[in-house]
Amino acid sequence: MAEQRTGADRPLLVRWRDRFEQFASQYPSRFAILVFGGLNVLWTALLMTPWASATGEPTPLVDAFFQAVSIICVTGLTVVDMATHWSPFGNALVLVGVQVGGIGVLTLASILGLTVARKLGLRQRLLAAGDSNPSRVRKGAVVENQAVRLGDVGALLRTVALSVLVFEAALMLLLYPRILLEGTNPLQALYEAAYWSFMSFTNSGFVPTVAGLEPYATDPWFLTVLMIGVFLGSLGFPVYFVLLKNLGNPRQWSLHVKLTITVSVLLFLLGGLVFLVLEWGNSNSWGEEDFGQQVLQAFFLSSMARSGGFAVYDLGLLHNSSLLVTDMLMFVGGGSASTSGGIKVTTLAILFLAAVAEARGRRSMEAFGRRIPSDVLRLAVAVTLWSATIIAGVTIVLLEITGAPLSFVLFDVISAFATVGLSTGFTHPGLEEEAKVILALTMFAGRIGSVTLAAALAANQRTQLFTRPEERPIVG
Template structure:
């Protein structure tokens, strides 16, 4: 039975222009939240490029060169920490405010932040906001088609997740700032600078960015283990991922109820932290430029600090050029792995590494499926993990070749900075700072690929998942 009413078509006189735009955005987000994420990130980079180009942003009062403004905007939005200029002196207080705001937007995730604002304004989450937030917190959801509700964060829990994101970011950064403030006062920093620097460092630690507000960097605090330990805590909490924080906030005393994702993330993160520190102790204990002049306790602490920061933190108390070649290679591996999924860290993510090892163990034992903590992991997760690694390795390889050709710098240094860009880590051997404009654009593109995420890009390239109603004849190629 017809009611005589039909919905106005987009562009018709009966539908206002703003409603037409809203309908278009709704359809675009429902069809592919991942492409919407890429569009939003790219738009933000362009906006911040324009803002950094303004004379009010630079200390010289002149318009910043396009490649410097673009690179800085990309590094800020992608929470990378690489720079082609001296971040502490090149920008004015207005420029530093832009940096502070930009890393908050990039660290929390543009879509998650947008959903939080929508939740605050409307006090409820619509389907569009839930799709946006779920895509940002759980990359598996970005594929078109049904997704198992056994994921770490279910669509119905997105509202609670967003509240956790907002509260955890606010509380963690506030606590880190409060812990840093008195130490700065004891080190002779003025009250005004101590307040600003505490907030700045806390944001850079939690978002895993690594920028410093003072020209000396961490040099004034190189022996202040309270200060360095607080930074490590902020980086660790930012790198484990919001789904993990969400789970821990709800059931810290009930580890048996934790999901496989949470257990894999925490276990792999701790193993990599300890293994990285042990490796740096072995490789650098006799290096007079790094740890050779330190006592045993200082060597252990600095090794753990370096292991933590190479996973995505970006802070450093030593010059990366002083590391042995073997240590640079280990740093490359740690940076490429990165932190937890849906976190402020980059890289291929620790759960990807864990899934690959679980698959190798299952194959070695002749088991048909991967298992962890009494649970079976489906095969499509392995396929996704392999895709992430291949995409990341291809991105790093192509970028390294291009930067090598442009700069003619040594391979080990170029590879280090390229992986740092892809993993949004921020540590550098100086290649980024001295890069000509062409190399700066290549590194900026690498940062974008790393921050938006290999899973997001792969999902954006696939318009839909097709279902085959038939199977072709099976034949096994020789592998290995």
């Protein structure tokens, strides 16, 4: 019988695979940062090449870095003209980058592990499950039921691939005839339809033409299709997974699915109604259009503010009250494990349910006939506070660097952290290089935030074998 090979006798690929899996298993949060950081570095290098620019001149390092992070983090902020700056190779990098970044950090890592190992082992299942629920990225068991169990991870990955292909293909079919009606030649129209569909579903918000949304600014069909794409992308892949299994039986939907859909719809409706009221009569926006257009534009902004990134009007001309509401919607974002950013709608739901439980004197949070454990609330509070702290710190630094108005700086910082892509005009090609780098790092922190903040906290949980004396400080 041949002796089993160990150590240096094993093939190099096998040794690298084992190290890859060991590091991913022991340090999942660091592994996620490493994978995503590596993608940003790779895209920066590719975008700097002469082949990526339309002029054949290398893109400056800071601009290439900013756009690489914005692409991989599916943000949509730009410091170059995305419609004219890139060559066909550069535009291909943009389209591939948003697809890679949109599926999620740990989902991508698990697919990478599957590619290397040619099987979906326990470590890869843990990685993918961690993207569907950051509380899984820890050592030890997770007590509560998960939206996606480890045994279902293979099916989840298939759901990710299927949903991306189906939804984006459907969006292309809906947009293509409308683009043809603008007189665009069929081949160019196909490219633009693909570009718009990719950017709406991944919640990126880049535009393929110099005119942008101007030809479709009042078109209910085109704007509604974009809203549908953004909404679908913002729900999250675990939601699709559960819906596909129990589409006709809502009673079998998990609490996560019910909270995500309910809060997403409520935020969309409330946001649209608030924008309709606040911008009424504003001649610099849609406030003096006919009522139908006002409704369309108000709800379009409500949809885009939670991560879509497309804009019809100059947001810098909106009322300050509308900018503040947009800040709030951007900060919340979309669903967990989705293509959108923010603290996530379920985090907002948990905070609200905790406030309701406290007001009613209940010891636990409840929703849809289910009790929510207290550790979920601790995680929600931690994610919210850390996110707000990062936004506040970055805003202060950028105010010192640029001297721009607070409302504009805060808006773009939240947009960067929540990977939304809307801008008041603060983010532009002439922005100071230090500010560009800081905004790029903010986008990076925001995109991996739900993993690094939530998962790192969960991973650091330790069993405490003693209880300290209790004392209650005064709160409120």
